[in-house]
Amino acid sequence: MSKRTVEEAIAFVEENDVKFIRLAFCDILGRHKNVAIMPQELGLAFASGIGFDYKKIVTEIDDGDETYDMLYLRPDPSTLTILPWRPQTGRVARFYCNIIKPDGTPFVYDSREALKTTLARCKEAGFSARVGLWSEFYLFKTDEDGNPTNIPWDNGGYLDVAPLDKAENIRREICLSLEEMGIQPESSHHEAGPGQNEIDFFAADALRSADNFMTYRNTVSSIAAKNGGYASFDPRPIKNKSGNGLHLFVSLHCGGENICETKPELFEHFLGGVYKNIRAITAFLNPMQTSYDRFGKDEAPKAVSWSHKNESLLLRL
16 A cells, blocks of 8 residues: 555646545445545545535444534545546546544544554554455346346356356456556456356455455446446355355464464464454354355355364364
């Protein structure tokens, strides 16, 4: 992630024909949201934030005795990127934002701020984490009005090639777009289900990986729509077919060493903490009925268990 300053971000916008700026964030339910502003408002956004009505997104907000008519989006200059699928004349840029209260302090339900706070506590303890993500998605055809249907994009299977795999050009465009946005794809292929695909990108620090994953989902959905398709990340969009998984690969570092490799007994304590809290974690990572429909099938775990070798178990060291 670039260490671009506020001044450098403003200069980049001025020098690169940027005409629209999207201030993006992730709401408490994991949905990608944004507010668009004109370039001349960017200085104000950095200084005091751009206001929005959070209660129109989540109706119940309990923050002690405090209530707010507005919350504010303050962009993180290091997350500036151009959206490559948008017009290249009068370009569109995007920042990820921190959600702040009217007094400028962090909003308690800003998940990005919660992650930053956790990483700060981790750093105080002498540790840092790198996270890799694998995520699958289905491509479906759309009708004449552009609405999604339940017809898969193709009938290909695991690692199939054209003509069975009809999504190779879409995956190529997604990978090239991600690369333009500073996210390095590692591999891409057709997955086991009809119309199911997977694109993997390299691990990064935890905050950057979280931002990258939101970018990845937005890019996949946008490129699919551009090509007349619909991308679904639903855990099990087709009954009795492979589900969509989100696989997290975590390495913990201390003193410049990956302790999973150098001090595996210490890493086991970290794994034990995850194991101890996994029921609560599962509630957050599996919020839908279809999340549970896929458990126990196609390498999706169905028991609280761990292993050194078995990839189908919940946790693997």
